Amino acid sequence: MKTKPFHKKLFEKIIEGILALSGSITSLAVLLIVIFLFKEGLGLFNRSPISEGFVLAVNKDNPISKIDAKLVKQIFDQEITNWETVGGKKDSIILFHLDDINSIYTEAQIGENLENLPNCISNVVDSIGGIVAFVPKSYIKSDFKGKVIEPVNITPKEFLLGKEWYPTAEPSAQMGVLPILLGTLWVSLGAILLSLPLGLAVAIYMAEIANARVRNTFKPIIELLAGIPSVIYGFFGLVVIVPFIQSIFNLPVGETALAGSIILAIMALPTIITIAEDSLRTTPRSMKEASLALGASRWQTIYRIVIPYSISGITAAAILGIGRAIGETMAVLMVTGNAAVIPSSFLEPVRTIPATIAAELGESPKDGLHYQALFILGSILFIMTLIINLTVEYISSRNKLGKR
Amino acid sequence: MKRVIISVIALAFAINGQAQRIKGSDTMLPLSQKEAESYMKTNSTFKVTVTGGGSGVGIAALIDNTTDLAQSSRKIKMDEKIKLQESGVTYKEVIAAYDALAVVVNPNNGVSQLTREQLEGIFIGKIKNWKEVGGDDAKIIVYSRETSSGTYEFFKEHVMNKKNFANDVLSMPATGAIIQSVSQTKGAIGYVGLAYLDKSVKAIKVSYDKGKNYVEPSMVNAKNKTYPVVRPLYYYYSTKVENKVKPYLDFVLSAEGQKIVESVGYVPLK
Numbered sequence: 140m141k142t143k144p145f146h147k148k149l150f151e152k153i154i155e156g157i158l159a160l161s162g163s164i165t166s167l168a169v170l171l172i173v174i175f176l177f178k179e180g181l182g183l184f185n186r187s188p189i190s191e192g193f194v195l196a197v198n199k200d201n202p203i204s205k206i207d208a209k210l211v212k213q214i215f216d217q218e219i220t221n222w223e224t225v226g227g228k229k230d231s232i233i234l235f236h237l238d239d240i241n242s243i244y245t246e247a248q249i250g251e252n253l254e255n256l257p258n259c260i261s262n263v264v265d266s267i268g269g270i271v272a273f274v275p276k277s278y279i280k281s282d283f284k285g286k287v288i289e290p291v292n293i294t295p296k297e298f299l300l301g302k303e304w305y306p307t308a309e310p311s312a313q314m315g316v317l318p319i320l321l322g323t324l325w326v327s328l329g330a331i332l333l334s335l336p337l338g339l340a341v342a343i344y345m346a347e348i349a350n351a352r353v354r355n356t357f358k359p360i361i362e363l364l365a366g367i368p369s370v371i372y373g374f375f376g377l378v379v380i381v382p383f384i385q386s387i388f389n390l391p392v393g394e395t396a397l398a399g400s401i402i403l404a405i406m407a408l409p410t411i412i413t414i415a416e417d418s419l420r421t422t423p424r425s426m427k428e429a430s431l432a433l434g435a436s437r438w439q440t441i442y443r444i445v446i447p448y449s450i451s452g453i454t455a456a457a458i459l460g461i462g463r464a465i466g467e468t469m470a471v472l473m474v475t476g477n478a479a480v481i482p483s484s485f486l487e488p489v490r491t492i493p494a495t496i497a498a499e500l501g502e503s504p505k506d507g508l509h510y511q512a513l514f515i516l517g518s519i520l521f522i523m524t525l526i527i528n529l530t531v532e533y534i535s536s537r538n539k540l541g542k543r
Numbered sequence: 544m545k546r547v548i549i550s551v552i553a554l555a556f557a558i559n560g561q562a563q564r565i566k567g568s569d570t571m572l573p574l575s576q577k578e579a580e581s582y583m584k585t586n587s588t589f590k591v592t593v594t595g596g597g598s599g600v601g602i603a604a605l606i607d608n609t610t611d612l613a614q615s616s617r618k619i620k621m622d623e624k625i626k627l628q629e630s631g632v633t634y635k636e637v638i639a640a641y642d643a644l645a646v647v648v649n650p651n652n653g654v655s656q657l658t659r660e661q662l663e664g665i666f667i668g669k670i671k672n673w674k675e676v677g678g679d680d681a682k683i684i685v686y687s688r689e690t691s692s693g694t695y696e697f698f699k700e701h702v703m704n705k706k707n708f709a710n711d712v713l714s715m716p717a718t719g720a721i722i723q724s725v726s727q728t729k730g731a732i733g734y735v736g737l738a739y740l741d742k743s744v745k746a747i748k749v750s751y752d753k754g755k756n757y758v759e760p761s762m763v764n765a766k767n768k769t770y771p772v773v774r775p776l777y778y779y780y781s782t783k784v785e786n787k788v789k790p791y792l793d794f795v796l797s798a799e800g801q802k803i804v805e806s807v808g809y810v811p812l813k
Contacts, residue, residue, distance in 0.1 A: 191622035216667070216706045236705070275621055307690045308707050318710075377720065382727050391682045391730050394713055473720060476713035477689075488713050498689040498716050501569075501597030504623050505606065 176521060180514030182506075185292045188311045191507060195310060196264050196272045196285045203227045207291050209303070211311035214271065222269060235263065235272040261285065273310040293508075298515065304479040304490070306499065306509040314512050318479045320519065322396070322489035323465060325482045326475065329400025330407055330464040335457050337404070338411030342456075345412070346419035347441055365409035373473035376402040381474055388486055394476030397485040402470045407460035414459060418452020419445055455531045462527045466520065468493035492520045562590040563788055567601020567614035568693055570736065571776050574640065574807050575614055581803055582794045591791060598693045605779055606630050611788050613779040616642065616693030633782045638775045639795050641810035643737040644698060645760035645772075647722070647744040649729050654678040656748040656757040659771075662702050665732060668709025673730060685712040686721050686733035694718070697774045698734050737765060738808025765810040773810065 188208040189195060195211070197203065203225065213219045214232055223229045240249065244259050257280045264272050264285030272285070279287065293314055301315020341361070345354050377394075380401055385393030422445045430440040446453070476488025477498065496513050503509040565575050572595040579591035601613035602623050608630075619627075619636070627634055646662060648654060654676055657665075664670035665683055674680045687708055688695040699705060715721045718735045725731040726743035733744075737760055740746055748757035751771040764770035778795075780788050794800050801811040 190620075192625045193621060212707065303710060305690065305707055305710075307696070309705070377723060381724075385728070392684045392713065392728055394724065472716050477715065478711045478713050480711045488711070490714075494716075498714070501600050503599050504620060504626070505599070505603035506626075507622055 173521065176514060176518050180511055180516075180518050183293060183298070183314070183508065183511035183515055184295055186508060186511075187290055188293055188314065188508065189290050190309050190312070192276055193273060193310060194276050194279060194287050195290065196260075196270075196274060196279065196283070196287050198264060198268050198270055199284060199286045200268065201227060201286060201288075203288060204286070205289050205291060208293070208297075208311045208313060211290060212303075212305065212308055212313055215273070215310060230269040232271060233267055233269045235267075235270050235274075237274050257283070298512075302481060304495075306503070306512055312508050312512075314508070316492075316512075316516060316519070318481045319490050319492055319495055319516070321481055322475075322479075323491040323493075323520075323523075325485075325489055326396050326399040326403060326471060326491055327461050327464040329396055329485055330403035331457060331461050333400055334404035334407045334411055334460055338408050338456070338460065339415055339453065341408075341412050342415035342419055342453075343441060343446075346416045347437075347445060361409050361412050364405070369406065369467060369469045370473075372402050372406055373470035376470060376474035384486075390486055392476065392488065394474055394488050395486050396475060396482055396489040399471045399475040399489065399491070400485065402474055403464040403467055406467060406470065407463045410463050411456045411460040414456035415449075415453050418449040418456070421452070422448045451534050451537065454534050458527055458531050458534070462524055465523055465527070466493055468497045472497055492516050496520075562592060563612065563791060564604075564610045565591060565593045565612040565614055565778075566596060566604045566610040567612075568598040568616040568776070569595040570616040570642065570693060571614040571639075573738075574776070574804065574809055577803050577807050578795050578800055579791075581799070582791055585794070589790070602627075602779065605634065605781065606632065608632070608781070611780060611784050612791070614639075615777045615779060616774070617696045618775075618777065619779060634779050635782055635785070637778045637780075637792055637796075638812065639778050639792075640776045640801075640804040640812065641765065641773050642776055643760055643762075643765040643770055643773045643810055644694065644702075644734050645737055645740055646702075646732065646734050646747040646749060647725050647740070648732050648747055649725055650743070650745045651729060652678060652745060654747070655745065656750065658750045658754045659702060660753065662749070663704055663706065666698075666703050666708055666712070667706050668711065681730040684728055684731045685709065686724055686731055687712045687714050688718070688721070688734075689714050689716060693774075694734070694736065698772075701772055701774070702734075736808070737762065737810070762805070762810065776809065 195206070201222070203222070206225065210219065210225050214225070215234060217234070219225060220232055221229065222232055240256070240259055240263070243263060249255050249259055257278045260272065260274050260278055261280070261282070261284045264270055290311055298314050298316060299320070300317055301313065302317055303313040303315045304319060305313040345357060349357065376398055380398050381393035383393075384390065384395060384398050426444055426448065427440055430444045431437075435443065471491050472494035475491065475494065477490045477494055478488040479490045480487070482489045496516055499509065500513050503513060565579070572593065575593045579593050583589050583591060598615040598617050601610065601615055602619060604610035605613040606623070606626050619634075646657065652673070654673060657676060661670065661676050665676070666685060666687070670676060671683055672680065673683055685708075687698075699708065713724070715724060718739045721733040721735055722739060722741065722744055725733045740760070746760050748759045749770070749772060750757045758764050758770045760770055760772070765773055778792060796812070801813070804811045
């Protein structure tokens with residue numbers, strides 16, 4: 140037996156090592172990203188929704204000591220104006236922001252370096268019965284004559300089922316992601332309803348009906364569709380599809396879930412067509428010929444033999460199409476209007492998770508409430524696509540067993 | 544030959560050592576870029592790199608010490624101040640220019656003036672139809688910027704009396720998108736920086752004294768302080784790098800720098 144020279148073996152070993160290393164580095168990077176995502180996000184829960192460094196203070200005679208974040212917003216939006224509504228005494232609510240101190244005390248009284256400010260705040264809170272003051276924590280000293288009220292901390296349930304998304308509201312942020320979650324699913328559902336029939340039709344045409352010349356022209360064009368940057372789709376959508384939808388349905392506003400779905404459908408088409416066509420083509424020639432020999436027409440062969448045979452591939456195509464749609468950011472951001480309301484029809488603006496993250500992360504203070512909430516949204520999106528990928532794995536593995 | 548290469552590398556490092564990094568608000572990006580260009584022309588050894596990302600990104604970079612100057616279209620927040628304090632950074636604030644916000648509607652809209660109270664009603668969702676403010680019987684479509692943008696915060700504070708926007712307002716990722724949407728939607732209203740005003744939208748005259756005087760948003764009115772919806776644009780820096788950033792800031796505040804402010808579409812300090 141001839142053995143390879145030593146240096147050649149060594150060379151092969153090194154190459155093997157490099158390949159194994161790059162594989163493990165990639166897996167490690169993926170794991171690190173996921174861990175980072177969850178680590179950054181999970182700090183959100185059991186944190187106070189009040190802006191960091193601030194507290195809410197009331198008069199010491201006020202019986203309220205704990206308050207819901209939702210009520211805080213309504214109070215500061217002046218929708219609730221009496222303490223009775225939130226379970227207190229019958230007294231009208233007086234709002235107090237730090238800037239209001241200048242209308243009560245002169246600058247000389249507050250002091251040049253704000254040294255008397257804690258005292259002034261303490262006196263104001265003490266003297267007005269119905270007051271709720273939104274002031275920095277550092278100005279609340281041990282001799283503070285009012286009472287600091289604690290807001291209810293953010294819970295996972297409130298986060299997932301809350302209906303209001305005001306991540307930067309002061310004094311208390313509202314972190315309800317339900318409208319955004321449903322918006323994402325809603326737009327993706329619309330996209331798949333539009334793109335699946337069309338994509339399947341094209342795939343069948345290309346795999347079974349079209350001759351080689353037509354297929355060779357179509358295939359590159361469809362693949363080109365996947366190469367267009369998403370922001371170009373977004374721009375196209377904003378300038379062409381949005382006004383079109385607006386005039387066709389006679390809507391007051393054209394930025395709707397439908398516009399997002401149409402754009403996403405176009406973007407998901409290449410994925411669906413390519414994968415579905417590949418799987419249609421795997422139908423053995425012998426099966427098709429047997430069907431034709433039995434007297435079945437071409438169409439009967441397609442929908443009785445070819446489609447059932449490759450159904451798992453078609454399902455995988457549809458699911459991967461959804462995966463593409465759920466994670467898409469830029470195009471959706473530009474055409475759906477981004478209003479965080481729970482969608483009830485396709486002709487309303489919606490807001491999606493990727494759009495929310497893309498639009499808001501840049502301006503949110505690092506490690507703040509808002510920042511963490513966006514990371515949780517990212518984690519939720521990750522879990523959604525993970526489920527989609529696992530489903531694809533499951534379906535294609537079942538397919539292999541079936542063929543055996 | 545070797546010596547030449549080494550000296551070139553050394554020179555590159557020397558220049559790099561002089562380089563200042565500016566990071567933050569996208570609103571201020573065009574301003575800082577123009578300022579930096581002209582500033583670098585005054586002396587070839589000066590080097591400034593400007594990046595955007597948002598006001599929050601800029602201040603976060605200041606906390607992490609990955610930028611020399613943070614540009615911000617909003618005032619620094621309390622929790623950011625606390626973070627700066629925790630990481631031992633003492634900062635200084637410089638107002639570089641002012642930006643006026645204009646409220647815009649579709650050119651076909653009959654309404655041409657609104658009071659602050661009416662604007663507040665529209666943006667918090669109490670006023671839903673144009674006929675309530677003297678226009679046609681049509682639904683009001685409110686366009687806003689994203690919750691985290693400095694423009695959003697400023698509008699909320701100065702026009703809406705710190706109340707929150709209605710939850711069905713459409714939030715757009717950029718000022719250009721607001722202009723585009725308002726120009727193609729009949730019942731639309733939105734707000735944009737003065738620099739972005741163009742003929743495809745109509746600017747609304749605003750009254751801050753309950754309807755006595757309505758002021759048109761324009762450079763002249765913003766400069767003579769009769770137009771009320773004006774916000775400062777800030778630079779923040781750590782006192783540790785004061786010597787490094789001072790020449791640039793002096794340039795921005797100089798007559799020449801302020802001329803650039805006006806040419807980019809913002810309001811000069813004086």
